[in-house]
Amino acid sequence: VEAALDMLVGTIRENCEIDSLLHPALDIIERYDRENQTDLLRTLRVYLENDCNAQKCGRLLFLHRNSLVYRVHRIQEITGCDLSNPTERSYLRISFLLRR
Numbered sequence: 001v002e003a004a005l006d007m008l009v010g011t012i013r014e015n016c017e018i019d020s021l022l023h024p025a026l027d028i029i030e031r032y033d034r035e036n037q038t039d040l041l042r043t044l045r046v047y048l049e050n051d052c053n054a055q056k057c058g059r060l061l062f063l064h065r066n067s068l069v070y071r072v073h074r075i076q077e078i079t080g081c082d083l084s085n086p087t088e089r090s091y092l093r094i095s096f097l098l099r100r
Helices: 003-017 026-037 040-049 052-061 065-079 086-099
Strands: none
Touching: 003 026, 003 086, 026 040, 026 086, 040 052, 040 065, 040 086, 052 065
């Protein structure tokens, strides 16, 4: 599965304007991080990579679970994303893969 996904991402990169495919929330969070010296984009990436498991994500980011929950809530406020929506989470994860 991993190899197939890498091949698909490579094909997309070769044939498409990547920026036009990315979830707009990534730019919003990146700008917010820059202006406010926060680390929400990394938080979102790690959160999604770990299937939204707050305990595991908090451990990886060295954050208390409540701090992580606050950050996730803040991300949703800033972007208007609904991270409980599986389609939106998938779009965000794919966007992170394409940005690499």
